[in-house]
Every structure is written in C-alpha cells, then in structure tokens.
Amino acid sequence: MEILVCVKRVPDTAENEFELNSAGNDLDRDDLVYSVNEWDNYAVEEAIQIVDNVGGSVTVIAVGDDESEEVLRREMAMGANNGILLSDDAFVASDGKGIATILKAEIEKGSYDLIMTGAQADEGAGQVGGMLAAMLDMPYASLVNKIEPGDGKIIVGREIEGGNQEMNEVQLPCVVSIQTGINEPRYVGIRGIRKVASVDIPVKGAGDLGIDAGSVGDAGAKTKRVDYFVPDMGDGAEMLEGSTGEIIEKLIEKLKAKGGL
Structure with a gap:
C-alpha cells in the first residue's frame, strides 16, 4: 500500500510560552521552539504500522519553508521511506484551501492508495483533510482512531458523541484525518536521525507543481486572521x-x- 502523510512544523506547546506579536494578529514566533504537529505524528506512526503489516511505502510531505525539512527528516528517521517539501514564497500565508490546493497538485503527480493528515494543526481549524479529499474527489473520514486494511478498502473507526465508536468501510484511494490516541508513536533516536541526514528530499515550488501563484498564499486566501487576542477574564x-x-x-x-x- 502506498501511503502519503501530510505533516506540518508547528510551535511546540510543551516548550514555549506564547505571546502575541506587536500587531496583535499572530503569535510572536521569533524565538519559538518548533516540532512536528502531534496529530501528524500519530498519522505517520499509523502509516508505518500499516506498511509493516501489508507492505508498501510511506511518503511524508510538508508545505513550509526550508526549516520544515527537519520535520520531514524526523518522520523519515521514525520509519517513513521518502519525504517531499513544497516550498515557495508564493505559499506564505496560505489558508486551509490554499494548503489543500498545493498538496493536491503534488498528490496528483503520484499514485497513492491512502492519504493521511492529522485531525488538526496549530491553527486548530481541521480543514485541510476534508478540503483535500473534496478536491481529489476521494472518500473522506475524519477523527479516525482505528484503521483495518482490506482488499481495495479500509475499515475505519471514529469516536463519536457519547464515547461511542462508529465503524465505516471506505474504498481506496481515500483521505483520512487521524485522531491522537490511535497508537503510541515510536521514539526517534539519534542513530535514526543520522541515518537520514544525507537523504535527498526534493523541494518543489509553484512552477514545479503547475500552480498559479495568485491562487495560493496571501493573494489567494479566502480567510484572513484579523485579530488574535487573549480574552478578558470574566467576573x-x-x-x-x-x-x-x-x-x-x-x-x-x-x-x-x-x-x-
């Protein structure tokens, strides 16, 4: 099974004290410690376990700047086979639809049975997985906490209201968004990191993907953050x-x- 996992470099909530920037429209990110998004890390672990059981390969992909390469290498040290970095000045300030558009352009150049995202990233909107599935015209399941591979399909479990478990059969290829707790991500040691330190990770920009720069980034964003604040404490x-x-x-x-x- 060929699996693609979308990952993102985000501020590490355990290592940072967050403050707003001077404009009040974002976090002050100058001195933040970054790591892989927690939900994405669970998705990579699940992909590796599936491939260990049924065969195939795992590719991790990220949209971001050059520093996002460290996240890709970490997940490759964890056990992913390949990495792809989608990086271009035109991608900066992309909203959820923009990120999904960028990912779609690269995904269509490959042949994947299963595409996985984390349930949400640092913005917490949880949009990209669903938008990506719609753009690719693929089935989609969100908040997945169990996957059982089958012949041309997967059985996915989703935790729903009241703590109940919903089981669904989904035809491949498909997109799923992974919930935390689906597994226990493995420890990544220094030996694994050194092993992938020199592995080539292709970097692709808007021209490589055939994307109109005006359709992504700040220019193409349909939603923009206009304020970012700590709410006043109530009585x-x-x-x-x-x-x-x-x-x-x-x-x-x-x-x-x-x-x-």
Whole structure:
C-alpha cells in the first residue's frame, strides 16, 4: 500500500510560552521552539504500522519553508521511506484551501492508495483533510482512531458523541484525518536521525507543481486572521500562576475549598 502523510512544523506547546506579536494578529514566533504537529505524528506512526503489516511505502510531505525539512527528516528517521517539501514564497500565508490546493497538485503527480493528515494543526481549524479529499474527489473520514486494511478498502473507526465508536468501510484511494490516541508513536533516536541526514528530499515550488501563484498564499486566501487576542477574564475568574505542578496543587486546593473534591 502506498501511503502519503501530510505533516506540518508547528510551535511546540510543551516548550514555549506564547505571546502575541506587536500587531496583535499572530503569535510572536521569533524565538519559538518548533516540532512536528502531534496529530501528524500519530498519522505517520499509523502509516508505518500499516506498511509493516501489508507492505508498501510511506511518503511524508510538508508545505513550509526550508526549516520544515527537519520535520520531514524526523518522520523519515521514525520509519517513513521518502519525504517531499513544497516550498515557495508564493505559499506564505496560505489558508486551509490554499494548503489543500498545493498538496493536491503534488498528490496528483503520484499514485497513492491512502492519504493521511492529522485531525488538526496549530491553527486548530481541521480543514485541510476534508478540503483535500473534496478536491481529489476521494472518500473522506475524519477523527479516525482505528484503521483495518482490506482488499481495495479500509475499515475505519471514529469516536463519536457519547464515547461511542462508529465503524465505516471506505474504498481506496481515500483521505483520512487521524485522531491522537490511535497508537503510541515510536521514539526517534539519534542513530535514526543520522541515518537520514544525507537523504535527498526534493523541494518543489509553484512552477514545479503547475500552480498559479495568485491562487495560493496571501493573494489567494479566502480567510484572513484579523485579530488574535487573549480574552478578558470574566467576573469571578482567576488565573493561576506558577509551574505546572504548582498550578495543579493550587487548583486542587481551590476545588476542595469549594466542595468539588
């Protein structure tokens, strides 16, 4: 089975303290620590496990700048066979539709049975997987937490309202968005990273993909972020400060005081 997994380089929520930029329309990203999007990491692990069981290969693909190559190499060190970087100044500030358009152009140049994305990335919109499936005219399943490969199809499980599990048969080729918890992503050691350090990762721009630069990036974006702010605390709200452990202790004490525990 030929599997393509879309991955993204995002700020690491465990390693950063986030502040807004001076314009108030984005995070201040100058000194942030980045890593692979958590949902995407689960998708790569699931793809590797499927290929280990039924054969085939896993390709990871990212839309981003040159630094996104480190995310691709990490996932290749994890076990993906190939990487592709889609990078062009024209891609900067693409919205969900723009990202899906860029990915579609490259996907149509290959032959994939299964295309996987994370359920969401750092913007949290969860749009790209569904848009990509619609553009490719492929079946789509979101929030997938179980995959059973079959002959020309897969059985996918989805957690739905009330904690119930929904099982669906989906014909290949298809697109699925992976939920966290579907597996336990494997540890990536320094030996694996060194092994793929010199592997060639092709970089493709708008011209290589046959994309009109005006249809993606800021010029082609149908949605734009106009404000980004920390909401004011309502009456009775209190912001707990300190380390994670200290905040937990303070919260427990407050819950006890109010009869919650």
